[in-house]
Amino acid sequence: MEFLIITGLSGSGKSQAMKAMEDIGYYCMDNLPPQLLPKFAELCYQSKSNIQKVAVVVDIRGGIFFDDLFESLNTLKIQGFKYRILFLDTADSELVKRYKELRRPHPLSPTGRIIDGISKERELFREVKRRADYIIDTTNLTIGMLKREIETIFLEGKESKKLxxxxxxxxxxxxxxxxxxxxxxxxxxxxxxxxxxxxxxxxxxxxxxxxxxxxxxxxxxxxxxxxxxxxxxxxxxxxxxxxxxxxxxxxxxxxxxxxxxxxxxxxxxxxxxxxxxxxxxxx
Structure with a gap:
């Protein structure tokens, strides 16, 4: 079974990435608390259904549960569950632009400056990004380009370019x-x-x-x-x-x-x- 964890900065395109994964045959779960990753992986691997490809989105919306991500990843490794991580990144200037266009506050800075929330989130994700198997920078990608990049990596099996x-x-x-x-x-x-x-x-x-x-x-x-x-x-x-x-x-x-x-x-x-x-x- 293929078990993929999709994560990255808020506003970087994770929802669009999940839709693209669904289009190429992945069973997708959005906003799964990191603490539940091992249990969810266990259910997927033990399931007698025909599901062979699973993708879960884990991000800052998990709140305090996000602190458990590294512990959950270690548990997956100990239990022998193989997984890969897709990290979506975006330049700060583009993230600010996207938040302003949507007129939404950043989840880590609901009453403050958007850039402050982005800075906090980027620091939290530093180690996650380092561990990622695939990194896609969506700063200048359209939705169509992102979908094509995902198809190239996960459908055609071509090597991911991190730059x-x-x-x-x-x-x-x-x-x-x-x-x-x-x-x-x-x-x-x-x-x-x-x-x-x-x-x-x-x-x-x-x-x-x-x-x-x-x-x-x-x-x-x-x-x-x-x-x-x-x-x-x-x-x-x-x-x-x-x-x-x-x-x-x-x-x-x-x-x-x-x-x-x-x-x-x-x-x-x-x-x-x-x-x-x-x-x-x-x-």
Missing amino acids: TILVVSFGFKHGILLDADLVFDVRFLPNPYYIPELKNFTGNDDNVRDYVLKWEQTKIFIEKLKDMLDFLIPYYIKEGKTQLVIGIGCTGGVHRSVSIANVIYKELKEKGNRIILRHRDLK
């Missing part, structure tokens, strides 16, 4: 990419904006892409950038980073940055990374 890479093109004249971990300025490349027949096209169009990529300095830059990312990404994963935002900037965010971002996205995707492409300033 989500977001490649974003942008224009410096519209402001720098504030949440970027790495920013690369491609304004040194010839600008298609000044070519009349290219001005009204974008880096998603073949004529602009071909123009940007034909220069020797472009080819050298791309190769050096690919080498740098190949070097850095394993170390980011080793340090426990769950999201890496790579910004590619030009003047307006329409021609050069879009072309280069598309190339880097394709390269990283072909290497099996969990990756998202976004063109911030492309209307």
Whole structure:
């Protein structure tokens, strides 16, 4: 039997993850107090039903019972019940945004600031996240993307990637990419904006892409950038980073940055990374 524990920060998408698990054949239980995990696992393993895949959601809604989670996990191990943990993480800024959109208080800070509750919860989950078998950062994932990621891991049996890479093109004249971990300025490349027949096209169009990529300095830059990312990404994963935002900037965010971002996205995707492409300033 497959026994999966779904947990993570409040607002990170656990309910959507549970729905996705149900869609691929898991029997799901929401908001199970951690203290009841061993008993529930025992019932599932001893059941004569045809249930072969079980997922339970355990989170901060369990209140004081949450303190019993580690004891329950140790009990499961002692009793010989095999389990895996799926941890959903999200950036603080996105969590605050989600809470404000729903106009709901954080369960750990019902009358105070949302960010204070998030900080308390993140500290409580620190060890749980470290023990997790799978980590999905939902900061920039749509519901469809999250469902697809779950299908990839639990239906297709592919290896889980603990790092989500977001490649974003942008224009410096519209402001720098504030949440970027790495920013690369491609304004040194010839600008298609000044070519009349290219001005009204974008880096998603073949004529602009071909123009940007034909220069020797472009080819050298791309190769050096690919080498740098190949070097850095394993170390980011080793340090426990769950999201890496790579910004590619030009003047307006329409021609050069879009072309280069598309190339880097394709390269990283072909290497099996969990990756998202976004063109911030492309209307």
